[in-house]
Amino acid sequence: MKKYDLLILGFGKGGKTLAKIASAQGKKVAVVEQSQKMYGGTCINIGCIPSKTLVHEGLENGSFDQAFNRKAEVVSALNKKNYHNLADDENITVLDYKAAFKSNTEVDLLDEEGKAVDTLTAEDIVINTGATPVIPDINGINESKYLYDSTGIMNLSEQPKRLVIVGGGYISLEFASMFANFGTEVTVLEAHDGLMPKEDEEIVSQAVKDLEDKGVKFELGTQTSAFEDKDGHTVVKTNNGDFEADAVLLAVGRKPNTDLNLESTDIKLGERGEIKVNNQLETDVNHIYAIGDVKGGMQFTYISLDDFRIVKDKLFGSGDRTTENRGAIPYTVFIDPPLSRVGLTAKEANEQGYEIKEGKLPVNNIPRHKINNDPRGLFKAVIDAKTNKILGATLYGLQSEEIINTVKLAIDQNLDYTVLRDNIYTHPTMVESFNDLFNV
Structure with missing residues (x-):
């Protein structure tokens, strides 16, 4: 049996980042990844990066072949880069096996036939195994080739x-x-x-x-x-x-990937099959953590990255950082044009008892839309009428995936909406729309 300071199951965003930080602290780290195609995690291999590369190429040139070829090149380059970033580190060992818990302190490495070839243990264990597609029970689903x-x-x-x-x-x-x-x-x-x-x-x-x-x-x-x-x-x-x-x-959803023989541990699962954790991402076993999609909640790579920050602070810092003080969480649906959101909609704010003011600005009223040659879209902002604080915003239009982050920052810093309204922005840009959007 081999012993490490830190054992990470899965090569995702949070886990790989934690591995490098632990290595810099002189810790001996093992990262177990079942598939070589997943070095770097879901985002760069089968999630955000390839899909958004295809979105970008589709908008730029509309060529299926060119887009899919470029996607393959991007994924291959990032996969290799991520592998070497860990594997070339003298304190990190990358192991190409399936992981299966043997107990609260031991993890077996299984080969392709499911046979245990080694057993690992560590002072701390982090589960970062992501999620898998939900396959519905529909007649013919296992037989169809398409x-x-x-x-x-x-x-x-x-x-x-x-x-x-x-x-x-x-x-x-x-x-x-x-x-x-x-x-x-x-x-x-x-x-x-x-x-x-x-x-x-x-x-x-x-x-x-x-x-x-x-x-x-x-x-x-x-x-x-x-x-x-x-x-x-x-x-x-x-x-x-x-x-x-x-x-x-x-495309009926994704579920946490908990195929880890958790029955051999005291780790508990939630109602949706997610690994239950506290606000510092500890499972019911106090030296085992779960980060990223496997713990449930929003399935975004930047959530996994923030999960890393919480576990890093718990292991190497003050332990003050938790899931309760991470701030507002923005997201974007990368349709054409993109739809981005942070905080509450007007309907949600009203249902929660807020007295609100709502800003609304069609994209075709923003000067930049002429340059973009795209008038589609609508920006909305929701303000607490009593406190002048920003409750949320939904931005549907080009470049919304960028400027929604400015609203998130304003919410987290507890700024009055007038700060965004009265700020000086470069011109001609989409973000200068805030001068009008927040003029409520």
């Missing part, structure tokens, strides 16, 4: 003429927008009666119309019942009729 999850759809060798997406969540909409930009006929099958139910209704309405204008078709209230392969394609059978597709994307 079904893909979000990873598989980014490795297609040929562009599908017709793409059907089962599920209408954020990931679904990003792929719908992306493939529509390549010229693929896209149909989204959503079981519920609406899309993005947590977002501002007026902005959702505009976003859906913009997607429809580029050819995306939405079939709401549609339950998928079966897949049946025909000659060179598959038929998606639903309560609203049949849909033919050259490729089908299953």
Whole structure:
């Protein structure tokens, strides 16, 4: 049995960053990663980086082949860089095995046949194994040759003429927008009666119309019942009729990857299968932590990075940093144009009893839109009328993924909305819209 100071299961954002920090402290670290294709974690290999590269290329040139070739080059380069960043460190050992807990203090390394080839132990253990796609129980799902999850759809060798997406969540909409930009006929099958139910209704309405204008078709209230392969394609059978597709994307969500033989430990799982942790990311075993998607909550790489900061502070600092003081969390849905959000919508603020003021600014009133040659979009901001504090903002339009971070900073610093309203911004830019958006 080999002993380390720190054992990290999974090569994700939080884990790999913690490994380097621990190494700099002179700690001996082992990082266990089951797949060489996942060096660096979900984000750079099968998540943010490849998908946003495809989004960017689709907007820039609309060439499927060029976009997918560049995506492969980007992923390969980052995968290798991440591997060597850890493996070339004298204090870090990268181990290509599947991890399985033997007890609260021991972790077996399993080979491809599931046989234990070694056992590791460490003073501290961090679980950073991410999430996996949810595969629904639908007839024909195991037999069809044309079904893909979000990873598989980014490795297609040929562009599908017709793409059907089962599920209408954020990931679904990003792929719908992306493939529509390549010229693929896209149909989204959503079981519920609406899309993005947590977002501002007026902005959702505009976003859906913009997607429809580029050819995306939405079939709401549609339950998928079966897949049946025909000659060179598959038929998606639903309560609203049949849909033919050259490729089908299953996008009904992701679940925590807890296939670690946790039954041999005192680690507890939550209602959605996530590893339960406290506000310092400790599991029910006080020397074992869980970070990133595997612990549930928002599945963003920057959450994993902030999880790293919390565990770093617990292991090497004051221990003051927790999930309760990380501030507001912004996010972006990378449709075309992008939809970005932080904090509350007006509806949510009203439901929570706030008296609000709401700023609203169509993108076609922002001078920069002429340069961008894109008038689509709407910016909204929600203000607490009693305190002048910013409660939230939803920005739908070009470059919103950048400027939403300024609103997040203002919220975290407890600034009055007038600070953003009266600030001097460079011109012509999208962020100067805040002079008007916050003029409420």
